[in-house]
Amino acid sequence: MTSDEPWHVPIIRALKDNDVRLVVHVPDNVLRPLIEATAADDFFTSFAATREEEAVGIICGAAMAGLRGIVLMQTSGFATLANVLASLAVAAQIPALLMVSERGTLGDFQVAQAVTARATRPVLQSLGIEHHTLTRLDEAHFITSRAIVQAYKTQAPAALILSPLLTRNLPGRPSTGGMP
Amino acid sequence: MQGRPSNLKLMNRFDLTCRLVSRLTHDEAVIGGIGNSNFDLWNAGPRPQNFYMLGSMGLAVPIGLGVALAQPERRVFALEGDGSMLMQLGVLTTIANRVPKNLAIVVWDNAMCQITGSQPTASAGLADFVAIAHGAGLENSAWAADEPEFERLVEHALAQDGPWFIAAKIDGTAPKGQTPREPVIIKDRFTRAMAVKPGGPVF
Numbered sequence: 284m285t286s287d288e289p290w291h292v293p294i295i296r297a298l299k300d301n302d303v304r305l306v307v308h309v310p311d312n313v314l315r316p317l318i319e320a321t322a323a324d325d326f327f328t329s330f331a332a333t334r335e336e337e338a339v340g341i342i343c344g345a346a347m348a349g350l351r352g353i354v355l356m357q358t359s360g361f362a363t364l365a366n367v368l369a370s371l372a373v374a375a376q377i378p379a380l381l382m383v384s385e386r387g388t389l390g391d392f393q394v395a396q397a398v399t400a401r402a403t404r405p406v407l408q409s410l411g412i413e414h415h416t417l418t419r420l421d422e423a424h425f426i427t428s429r430a431i432v433q434a435y436k437t438q439a440p441a442a443l444i445l446s447p448l449l450t451r452n453l454p455g456r457p458s459t460g461g462m463p
Numbered sequence: 464m465q466g467r468p469s470n471l472k473l474m475n476r477f478d479l480t481c482r483l484v485s486r487l488t489h490d491e492a493v494i495g496g497i498g499n500s501n502f503d504l505w506n507a508g509p510r511p512q513n514f515y516m517l518g519s520m521g522l523a524v525p526i527g528l529g530v531a532l533a534q535p536e537r538r539v540f541a542l543e544g545d546g547s548m549l550m551q552l553g554v555l556t557t558i559a560n561r562v563p564k565n566l567a568i569v570v571w572d573n574a575m576c577q578i579t580g581s582q583p584t585a586s587a588g589l590a591d592f593v594a595i596a597h598g599a600g601l602e603n604s605a606w607a608a609d610e611p612e613f614e615r616l617v618e619h620a621l622a623q624d625g626p627w628f629i630a631a632k633i634d635g636t637a638p639k640g641q642t643p644r645e646p647v648i649i650k651d652r653f654t655r656a657m658a659v660k661p662g663g664p665v666f
Contacts, residue, residue, distance in 0.1 A: 305532065328532065330561060332525075333553025340522035340554075344494070344529025347514065347650060348537075348657040352529070370518020375650035 290420055290449050291317040294382075297427035298353065299326055301435075303380065305345050305352030307331075307338040309360050313384040313450050318355060335360040336367050343377045351435070353380040358387055361406070361442075362399040368410055368440060378434040381442040385416070389447045403444065413441045418448040467591045471632040472609040476500070476571045477639065479631055480507045480542070482610065483569070483617050487512075489538065490661040491621070492530050492653075495642075496523035496543040498578040500571055502638035504542060511656035515642045515649050521550035524568055528558055530657065531566040537661045538621060542569045545586045546576040552595060558626050559600030567620035567627035568596075573635055581635065596628040604628035 294317060298306075306321040306329040308314065321329035332338035335356045342352030361383045372379040387393060387400030407414040413433065415426050427443055434441040476499060484507045487493070493513045495501025500523065501515040514530075516523050527541030548570050558566065574587035586592065596604035603625060607613035613631055620627040642649075 305529075330557070332557055336519075336522065337525045337551060337554045337557065340519065340525025340551075341529040341532070341557075343522075344514075344526035344531075345533040346529070347526075347654045348492070348530040348533035350529070350533030367519040367522060371516070371522060374518060375646040377650060 288420070289316055290423065290445075291320055293420065293424035294427050295320055295324070297424045297431065300428055301351065301431040303351040303353050303431060304328060305342060305350050306355060307341050307352060308355035309333075309335050309338060309357075311355070311357035311360075311384050311386070313357070313386070313445070313447075314355050314382075317382075335363050339364060339367050339372065339379055339381075343371055343375075343379050346377055346379065351378075351380070351431075353382055355382045355384075357384045357396075358399045358403050359396055361403055365406055365410065368412065372440040373410055373412065376438040377440065378438055379440040380431060380434060381440065382445065383442060384445045384450065385447060407442050413439060414444060415442075416444040416446050418446045420449065423449060466589070467593075468606055468608065470608050471606055473632050473634045474607075474610060474613070475636055476573075476633045477503045477506055477636070479571070479610070479613055479633070480504055482614055483540065484508060484510070486614070486617055486621060490656070490659065491538040491540060492527075492534075492657065494523045494527045494530065494539070494541045496520075496541070496547045498544065498547075499638050500542045500544050500547070502641050505642040506639045511652045514653045517642065517644060517646050517649070521547050523547065524551060524554050524558070527566055527568070528554065528561070528563060531563040532561070534657065535563070535565055537657075538565050538567070539563075540567045540569060540620070542571065544577070545570060545572040545574060545592070546584050548592065549584055549586070549590070552599070555596055555599035555601060555628070563626055564624040566625050567617075567629065570628075570630040571633045572630055573633045575635065577635060577637075592630040593628070596630075601626055601628045605630070607631045
């Protein structure tokens, strides 16, 4: 790891280290470097779904058939998922991997995003879904990789929340290569 | 403007499901959508290669796409009711762009949400599933006018490159029984079945 690599690089490495080859995303400007990097890399099958529920269905089917996948979305997209997580991934014990870019906090101007940002962790908590927040470049690989390992070993969904602390450049911290 | 063909026979979901399952000789995967679609799949005879989706209304087709992407050598059928399909029409556009050759979608259209009290769906009105599928970009989309045509379309889906979209007008007969509510057992059995290579040359 180098201190000036962009934030998505350790995440890409963690996905590769754990053979997560399927990336299904619903667009988000913060996730853009991660989406573009997976699309440009033959290791991954990376494409957009029309909505987050659809993406969760796709990766759950893939997981049951031996292909590891992850859904990339923003907080507002996560807010659409409670039923399918409860009745599919949690009920059937499917290791659905979710990566949520955290909008609506630390200076976001969208009030709708702010409400769904506050709801994200309580929803995960009440569904009993393991979740971690990535705030630091030097922890991004460790947390992502370990969360994937545990999801598959325990056959349970898991969520990784990408804080603006990771995805935005902060003075005095190692450059994250994120959005200005 | 073109409407639904006028020659569509009202068929029976259990009978058509049996006709489909009896043609599966290469460990094809079948995803049964919520409610009557997976109940009649269960009633047609339990198979470990069947995933009986007990919740997550609308996701049988996305799950089928995921299985098809994971195992391009295995044929995959996703069975959905009209109410469920209407909930997740966007996935048809995703499938049209991914072009999974091994995926077939079957829509049982009785123009109602039968299990919740037979409330009419949009297909009781003007909505035409095959026109929708064509519009999404799924070229191989057809109504099965009667049982022999349904069997013919299934044979095509088993032998030729897809993706396929088959819609059938069905009656309001209730399923004979219900799938046991055992999601973890269903998933475990299905996952183990998917870990075994399809039994013989499919293509």
